[in-house]
Amino acid sequence: MQAVEVENVVKQFPGGWRRPPVRIIDDVSFTVEKGQHVAIIGPNGCGKTTLLRTIATIYRPDAGKVRIFGQDVFNWRQSERSRRAFAFISPALNFQAKLTLRQTIEFFATVLQKPPETVVPFLKRTGLYAMWDRRLEGFSEGQKAMLRLAIAFLKQPRVLFLDEVVANLDLARREKVIGMLEEMEAFQDLTLLMVDHDPFVVDRLCERILVLKEGGRVHKFTSLHELMDEVPYRFTVEVNLKRDIDDKLAEKVAQPLQRYEMTLRYFAADEQAVHKISRRVLKLLGERVQDYVTAPVSLKDVYYLMREVN
Amino acid sequence: MHPVHYAKVLKGAVKRNLQVDLNYKFQLVTDVIDMLLIIVAFTVLGAFVDDAADPGELGIDYGLQGFLLMGVLFWALYQRAYEDTVAALPEEASRGTIGFLVTNNVSLSTLLLARNIASMVKTLLTTLFIVLPVLLVVDLAQGGMPGQRGLFAGFGLGDLPLIVGVFLLIWVFMLMVSLLVASLNIVSKRITPFANMVVTALKVLSGYYFPIEAMDGYLGTGVALWLKTHIPIITGLVFLRDMVLIPGPKPGFGVLWNTYLEPMLVGILVTGVVAGLLYKYLERKAQSWGTLEFY
Structure with missing residues (x-):
């Protein structure tokens, strides 16, 4: 079963006054099967994050289609339903520092229509639950990265889009976050599409790789082993x-x-x-x-x- | 989105805004002090002019002090909510929550509405428990007596439902204006000067600083009248002044409807349609241009 279908997606941004638009994604097509863990990699500026954000409906493509479990994410009749199937998390997601962990989780739980208790086991495993009534201003970057994942799992999504979730973390914290993901039963059943610069992270979490090249085109979409064999x-x-x-x-x-x-x-x-x-x-x-x-x-x-x- | 879920999300977002606001106590205190200073300044200024000039020369049916202080009371309710709403999207963008919320079917208009409601709750409390009592004290100190003479000479409890209704209409109008200005924030950066320009224009025209009726010679005959019947916030403020400052029996509902309520509803409807269309257009453009999260 296909979880994510990307069909001839083109994305360009305005180039400025009297300048032609800049094409970031150029005719990208690929599909991700249910339960697959896929990483998008490629050189800086090749459009990895733009592609992920377009799939996650933050950007509207100039051409092409994106479907999540068969629902067209840009069709106004189907977009709301398709958005319920996925969670998109990026390190840009920050929090109101003055609010406590409890207040933050309660807010996101309201938005996601889930009871806050859903995420308590995850918070307990990460040690964050001990800080339940503490303001987020005292949280470290590692703890915030865990909280982002907690919010993603609070939604209980079928597809998870991760945009460099461990960026800016030191090795130990990165290991902790990845280890936590690997251990989670829910993570094993998820379809994952992630962008990360760090091959270590990709190596640990994904079995298939979408390689983008300069100009936002697909270089190859292959399994990790095949990619290694080609070298x-x-x-x-x-x-x-x-x-x-x-x-x-x-x-x-x-x-x-x-x-x-x-x-x-x-x-x-x-x-x-x-x-x-x-x-x-x-x-x-x-x-x-x-x-x-x-x-x-x-x-x-x-x-x-x-x-x-x- | 299902209406029940929408209401829950809206309630949750309002609660979150209030929780955050209550943590910034310094801002709350300075807001109150600022308001008290404005009341003092306008009380002194109004009294000085009232002693020196005939209200008829200013084109108004009441003293300038009452005229100004009603403007202060009126704008105390709406200005902070307007400013907070216009600043809401850059604030959310700086937290990185816009992308997350959009991907969870929470629209930008929901964020703006939640911000506006939270600020209105805050300013309503400030107005009811600080501004209004201070104005009452100022009035009593100057020999005023609600219902008979002074600042609340024309006020009767029976007028309260109508006054509250007009306040609600003006809230809707200011919400539309906020949405209109905040829409620009979706595609453009740093619109604060423009937002300030809009609120300054509305304050000047509504007679926050000076009665525009006195400026027919400069603006042209009939301009003040046109503004009073075509810009809902100006109509609303004229209504409040007429109801509260002028003692004696009030006109019937038919007169009130024709003079104040109908023009206000038409103005709100037109503003709402323009704001809604502009917002939807710019929201779609922002998704195409990639400006949704960047300010």
Whole structure:
């Protein structure tokens, strides 16, 4: 059963006085089956968030259709019903700092036509329930991220749209939020469509990936495994340097190379290539090497290779 | 949306606005102090002019002090609600709640209505428990006696239902004006100067600062009369002044209907249609232009 159908969606914004409109999404089509967890990834400015917001009815598309469980979200007769099926959460959702957690949940529960008690088990699991009568002005960013998810689950949606829900969180808080999602039974049955820059998050929560490219077009819509298989590299060799070296010397060891400051990342197709790169690292960089680590390629590497190398 | 659910959402949003407002006690206190200062200033100014001039020269049937203080009482009810309503969407946008609420079938007009009702509740309480008692004290101190002479010379309890009805009509009118101005906020940023311009124009024309009847020589003969019968808030304020300030028997309902109520209803209807159409058009445009959440 198809949960989300996106058909030839085009979205453009005004370009300014006497300028042509800027096309952000260009003829995007894809479908998400019920229960699938899909991530939209792509380079900055390729329209990931615009696409998600268009599907969530915040923006109206210039062309194309969006259906949620068969209901056209932009048809005035069906939009209200289709909106009841999904929840859209983004880090932009903030709260009245002067209100308590209880007052906030009560307000959102009224809007969503659900009893506030629905979300109490989630709040208890996240530890937020202990702050039930505390004002939100004292909440950390991690706690606010949990609260956003609590509000999403308060709606008991069939489809969940998440727009970078763990953005601006440190590693520990990110892990806590993702861990909480993974553990939730309700999450397992949900259809998920999410945007996130962080391959770690995508890797953990999604099994299918919609890759957008510059100009807001679909590059590919594939499973995570297929995407990984398409990359001609299986391993990375990460080298940490003691002192800076010339770029040319770093490139002489092997290519492709990803470099950020004193760390070099080389990509190897197989174990033989790993050994070869290791030998060349020791030979050419010698005592300038602090340490080096070999690991299988992750989605983070795939993301980089897709963006920079192809 | 089902009407019952709409009413619940509206009630919830009003409650949330009041909960937030009550947390900003400094603003509540300064609002009251500001109002008291205006009453003091207009009391002194009105008394000074009344001592120096004949009300007939100003084109009004009552003293300037009473004229001004009725304007203060009237605007005390509506101005804060208007300002809060116009500022509501940028406030919600800064909280990031607009996107969430829209995706949950809560329209921007619901947010505006909820904000307006919450502010009206607040200002109604302030007016009933602070402005009105202060005006009564000022009046008594100057020898006034409700129902006989002074500021409430023409007021009788029997007039109360009609006065409340006119207040409600003016509330609807100001709600429409708020919606009209706030609609611009959906597609444009920083409209506060425009919103201030609108309220200043309405205050000047309704005689908040000076009776426009006295300006026929400048505005042209009949302009004041036209304004009094075509702009509901001006008609409403004239009605309040005539009912409260002028002692003696009141005209019959037929006269009141023709003079005040009918022009007000027509004006409200026209404003409502214009505001509704503009709001729907701009809401749709905002979804196309992507300005719904950005201010």
